[in-house]
Amino acid sequence: MADMTDISDEARQLEELLDRGFGTGGQGLATALRKAGRRLPRRIRRAGQAVVQAEMMAGHPKLVRQIDRRRLGQEAARLRSYLEEIDPKARRIDMALTILRSLALNALLLGALLLALAHWRGWL
Known part of the structure; x- marks a missing residue:
């Protein structure tokens, strides 16, 4: 027992x-x-x-x-x-940084897409 x-x-x-x-x-x-x-x-x-x-x-x-x-x-x-x-604190920081990196990459790609669209339409 x-x-x-x-x-x-x-x-x-x-x-x-x-x-x-x-x-x-x-x-x-x-x-x-x-x-x-x-x-x-x-x-x-x-x-x-x-x-x-x-x-x-x-x-x-x-x-x-x-x-x-x-x-x-x-x-x-x-x-x-x-x-x-x-380390729970380090895990949370890493997770937040991963989310921020993802958002930054998406914003960069959206900006590049908008620039390409503006160039194609003749706005630039």
């Missing part, structure tokens, strides 16, 4: 890290991973799914023996190390 609480505690800590880094809300690790979605690299999503699966298996007395503790520890450590490196 102590193993189940260890796995649940680990999952809860990983969920808190996901919430801090991505603002996923507190609905459980599986929901937090689903909300983070493609913002996480594939190997990190898989590591999270392994922890979620182990957490579900830990609730069943016969399935708890099938959990590979070494692999679970490695996957949890991989997920934890990735999530601890995330």
Whole structure:
């Protein structure tokens, strides 16, 4: 039974890290991973799914023996190390800069199109 609480505690800590880094809300690790979605690299999503699966298996007395503790520890450590490196403030700044770059490019293309139209119509 102590193993189940260890796995649940680990999952809860990983969920808190996901919430801090991505603002996923507190609905459980599986929901937090689903909300983070493609913002996480594939190997990190898989590591999270392994922890979620182990957490579900830990609730069943016969399935708890099938959990590979070494692999679970490695996957949890991989997920934890990735999530601890995330800086939420830097993520927001990067997202804002990406949006601004996109808007600037669109404005530049629209300006070029208007200049081409003016030249074609003989206004310039």
